[in-house]
Amino acid sequence: MAACRRFSARLLASSAPFAPKQQIRRLSLHEYQSQELLQKYGVPIPSGKVVQTAQDARKAVEDLGEKCTISPQILHSLRKNTPGAPISVDNPDQGHNTASRILGNGPNGGSRPPVQQIYVSQSLASEEEWSLAMTIDRENYVPVILVRKSKGIDKDSEVASFPFAISQGVTPELLSRVSKHMTRTSSPSQASFKSLSKILNGLFRIFTDKDGTNLEITRLARTGTDGSFTCLSTAFTFDDAAAKRQPELFALRDVSQDVPEEIEAAKYGIVYVRMDGNIGNVVNGAGLAMATNDAIGLYGGRSANFLDAGGQATKQTMLKAFGIIMRDERVTTIFVNIYGGITDGRMIAESIIGAATELGPIKVPVVVRLQGTNSVEGLKLLDEANLGIHVEADFGEAAKMAVRFAAGQ
Numbered sequence: 001m002a003a004c005r006r007f008s009a010r011l012l013a014s015s016a017p018f019a020p021k022q023q024i025r026r027l028s029l030h031e032y033q034s035q036e037l038l039q040k041y042g043v044p045i046p047s048g049k050v051v052q053t054a055q056d057a058r059k060a061v062e063d064l065g066e067k068c069t070i071s072p073q074i075l076h077s078l079r080k081n082t083p084g085a086p087i088s089v090d091n092p093d094q095g096h097n098t099a100s101r102i103l104g105n106g107p108n109g110g111s112r113p114p115v116q117q118i119y120v121s122q123s124l125a126s127e128e129e130w131s132l133a134m135t136i137d138r139e140n141y142v143p144v145i146l147v148r149k150s151k152g153i154d155k156d157s158e159v160a161s162f163p164f165a166i167s168q169g170v171t172p173e174l175l176s177r178v179s180k181h182m183t184r185t186s187s188p189s190q191a192s193f194k195s196l197s198k199i200l201n202g203l204f205r206i207f208t209d210k211d212g213t214n215l216e217i218t219r220l221a222r223t224g225t226d227g228s229f230t231c232l233s234t235a236f237t238f239d240d241a242a243a244k245r246q247p248e249l250f251a252l253r254d255v256s257q258d259v260p261e262e263i264e265a266a267k268y269g270i271v272y273v274r275m276d277g278n279i280g281n282v283v284n285g286a287g288l289a290m291a292t293n294d295a296i297g298l299y300g301g302r303s304a305n306f307l308d309a310g311g312q313a314t315k316q317t318m319l320k321a322f323g324i325i326m327r328d329e330r331v332t333t334i335f336v337n338i339y340g341g342i343t344d345g346r347m348i349a350e351s352i353i354g355a356a357t358e359l360g361p362i363k364v365p366v367v368v369r370l371q372g373t374n375s376v377e378g379l380k381l382l383d384e385a386n387l388g389i390h391v392e393a394d395f396g397e398a399a400k401m402a403v404r405f406a407a408g409q
Contacts, residue, residue: 027237027238027240028236029236031071031235035048037210043198043199046121048119048121049063049064054096054103057095057098058099060095061092067090068089068122070089102115102118104116124223125223126232127151130149132145132220133216133217134207134214135215137161142165143165144161147181147182150219169201170200192222210238210246212237213239219231220232261305261327265321265324268316268317268320269317270308270309271310272321274304275293275302277296277302277303277406278330279403280325280334282322282338283307284308284339286308290306292399296402296403298399307325318347323355326362332405333402333406334365335369338370338371340370340371340378342373343372344374344378345373345374346378349378352387353385365388365390365405367389367398368391369391369393369394370391
């Protein structure tokens with residue numbers, strides 16, 4: 001199925017989580033926070049400590065038994081920009097030296113926050129390792145367990161998918177299927193079956209109790225002579241819409257590693273998610289914002305952001321949205337896509353003109369598509385403002401135009 005093919009593609013990238021990219025904000029936990037949550041739910045993990053200094057790292061290695069793994073605590077959304085994958089150390093001196101190199105260093109020459117914490121955990125020998133996630137198959141509208149071999153025989157195998165029902169949870173039949181797949185035997189050992197049962201049931205309880213969206217065990221290892229499984233490293237994300245239901249969980253959010261623009265936008269009721277392209281979008285409504293990103297991709301472009309200014313966007317929110325996008329040096333074209341139901345097209349036009357006046361000249365091409373309430377008047381205002389703004393009423397044509405400008409055509 002298509003969803004699993006996307007998951008498989010993500011898995012082929014080192015340290016990439018199972019979950020596909022989505023244009024929403026999520027709560028991402030650090031590895032040590034995810035591990036602590038697993039432990040709370042009775043899932044087997046190695047002993048570990050989070051530290052902030054090299055001296056504390058030395059002490060942690062001493063306490064945990066010499067051979068340890070040191071992991072910079074960088075949220076998964078930023079890891080592709082960091083110099084630090086987990087590092088194995090054999091003694092306290094190596095732990096101290098490794099921590100000294102990692103702590104205080106930031107990715108991209110310091111354009112992102114420096115590493116402030118590292119997680120020191122016991123190194124456990126393993127012959128086999130897996131990636132396992134409990135997430136949501138959004139194309140088939142079901143929760144799913146995804147599994148792939150990452151170490152040992154059949155390394156880099158295809159992703160195996162096990163859909164299930166929230167109302168039924170981890171049934172004996174589901175547990176048996178997953179266990180047989182991972183152990184390659186119809187009669188797995190009692191230890192492997194029991195440990196896998198703890199893991200899957202613990203994940204399910206976290207998934208449902210805490211509004212999980214993607215609970216990934218990035219390294220699930222068979223570590224014991226009896227074939228038992230242990231969760232060596234994890235990466236958990238949760239639904240941002242659950243913030244009011246999960247105050248204790250959301251108190252764990254590390255705002256120092258959030259994208260600053262996302263924090264600023266949230267203060268004004270704007271949903272902003274930084275993406276990897278060069279077309280800056282200003283849109284009203286989450287559905288239209290997703291459609292806008294899809295249209296840009298359809299015509300060969302790439303969005304720099306997902307931005308939903310809200311179904312009742314005001315002049316103030318529009319000015320803030322423009323300010324955020326105009327400061328983004330990656331943006332080579334701005335695409336404003338507004339459908340005016342409650343939102344007034346004339347107000348949108350006045351906001352764009354006001355942004356050009358208050359925030360300085362707009363130095364990149366701007367394509368504006370307006371439809372709905374007072375859209376004709378709004379488009380006329382923009383056309384008469386002599387700001388070099390390109391107006392278009394048709395969605396598809398406007399998206400094509402934005403892609404062409406972004407490509408320098």
